[in-house]
Structures are given as C-alpha cells and as structure tokens.
Amino acid sequence: MEFDSPHSMGTTIVGVSYNGGVVLGADSRTSTGVYVANRASDKITQLTDNVYVCRSGSAADSQIVSDYVRHFLHQHTIQLGQPATVKVAANLVRLLAYNNKDMLQTGMIVGGWDKYEGGKIYGIPLGGTIIEQPFSIGGSGSSYLYGFFDQAWKEGMSKDEAEELVKKAVSLAIARDGASGGVIRTVIINEDGVTRNFYPGDQLPLWHEEMEPHNSLLDIWGAAAASPVPMAE
Numbered sequence: 001m002e003f004d005s006p007h008s009m010g011t012t013i014v015g016v017s018y019n020g021g022v023v024l025g026a027d028s029r030t031s032t033g034v035y036v037a038n039r040a041s042d043k044i045t046q047l048t049d050n051v052y053v054c055r056s057g058s059a060a061d062s063q064i065v066s067d068y069v070r071h072f073l074h075q076h077t078i079q080l081g082q083p084a085t086v087k088v089a090a091n092l093v094r095l096l097a098y099n100n101k102d103m104l105q106t107g108m109i110v111g112g113w114d115k116y117e118g119g120k121i122y123g124i125p126l127g128g129t130i131i132e133q134p135f136s137i138g139g140s141g142s143s144y145l146y147g148f149f150d151q152a153w154k155e156g157m158s159k160d161e162a163e164e165l166v167k168k169a170v171s172l173a174i175a176r177d178g179a180s181g182g183v184i185r186t187v188i189i190n191e192d193g194v195t196r197n198f199y200p201g202d203q204l205p206l207w208h209e210e211m212e213p214h215n216s217l218l219d220i221w222g223a224a225a226a227s228p229v230p231m232a233e
Contacts, residue, residue: 010139010140010141010179011029011055011057012138012139012140012174013056014054014109015054015109015121016134016153016165017111017120017121018156019156019157020118020159021190022162023111023165023186023187023189024111025166025187026044026185027043027182028042028184040183044187047066047069048084050083050112050113051073051111051114052194061105066108068096069089073088073089076088083114086111086113086114086122087117090124093130094129098129107138109121109123113191121135134155137169140177140179141170143177144173144177159188166186167199171184175210
C-alpha cells in the first residue's frame with residue numbers, strides 16, 4: 001500500500017450553468033496511492049456567500065489556494081462594501097494557480113451568482129489558464145464525460161434539469177473511474193441563495209456491469225458461496 005503518497009483527489013468535479021444560476025457537483029473520494037484516505041470528503045468549498053469552488057488534484061494544494069482566495073475576497077468585500085463578483089473570485093484563483101504553476105498540482109472550477117452577470121462558471125485547469133464556459137468538468141473522471149456533455153448539455157435548462165445532469169454525470173464517472181467514488185454533493189447557487197444537497201452512494205443509479213452496493217465484502221462472498229456456479233462438462 002502506498003500510504004506515504006500525497007493525498008490526491010483523483011476526482012470528478014462538474015459545474016453547469018442554467019437559466020438563473022449554476023449547479024456545482026463532485027464525488028467524495030480522496031486517495032493516497034491506491035488507498036482511499038477519505039470516502040466522504042467535501043470537494044466543494046465556499047469562497048464567499050455567493051461563490052464556491054470545486055477542487056481536484058492535490059488535496060493540500062487545492063485547500064491552500066482556496067484558503068488564500070477566501071482571505072483575499074473577505075478583504076475585498078470589506079474594502080468595497082459589497083460582495084465580490086464571480087469573475088473577481090475566479091481571477092484570484094487563476095492568479096495564484098498561474099504564479100505558482102511549478103509547485104501546484106490542482107485544477108479548479110469556480111462557480112457562483114452575482115447581480116451584475118448572473119450565474120457564471122470558470123474552469124481553471126492545471127497551469128492557471130482561466131476559461132469562462134457554460135459548463136466545465138475536471139478531475140480524473142472527466143475523461144469519461146466529454147462526449148456525454150456534448151450530447152446532454154443544452155442551453156436554457158431549468159434548475160432541476162441542471163442538477164439532474166450534474167448527478168448523472170458524476171455517477172457515470174464514478175462507475176468508470178477508480179479514483180472517483182463515494183457520495184455525490186451538489187451546490188445550487190442563484191439569486192435566492194445557496195442550496196446544498198447530498199446523495200448517498202447507495203442511492204445513485206447503477207450503470208453498465210456495476211455491482212449493487214453492499215455493507216460488506218462478506219455480503220458478496222456469502223452470496224457467491226450460497227449459489228455456486230455449476231461446472232461446465
């Protein structure tokens with residue numbers, strides 16, 4: 001076991017804009033090599049009342065970036081006397097990621113709502129580029145989702161449609177990506193505020209050849225022993 005490996009959120013993170021706001025989603029598996037260090041981590045971090053960030057890559061790197069950005073945004077809000085915009089928050093993340101690109105291993109998605117531009121999603125991948133997009137995906141599980149989003153995303157979705165898309169995308173990635181797993185967390189941000197939702201792993205849809213959830217490996221072995229496969233003649 002690679003217990004000394006850095007904690008990595010080999011992850012699936014998703015941000016989707018809809019008519020009136022944004023929905024952010026993530027799985028909850030944090031790995032140390034092949035060992036699952038935390039099966040229920042929260043990868044969607046609050047930066048301000050109206051802006052959140054999805055974190056992927058090195059857990060330590062993404063946490064320190066979000067901590068610095070939260071601090072700077074707090075100062076910014078006091079100086080201006082009003083909440084920071086999503087664009088300002090995303091550009092602070094970009095600034096830290098780009099200026100420290102030789103040392104950081106983290107990709108992030110910043111999403112939120114402000115009174116000037118409404119709901120916005122910004123992708124800030126490894127290296128510190130910033131890209132404003134109607135939807136953004138990141139982490140190891142995102143490799144399995146590009147074609148799905150090309151087909152499934154549409155403009156002018158409702159809040160419920162957008163959250164359903166995020167849930168489906170993350171559950172699909174969990175089914176294929178060994179570094180993604182656990183539960184699904186979503187954050188909905190709009191003019192009315194923020195809503196956090198939690199979907200346990202045993203309530204997620206099962207995809208191709210996925211096994212049903214069990215409390216223990218012993219349940220699986222017990223079922224296998226109870227119904228042995230007949231030998232071919």
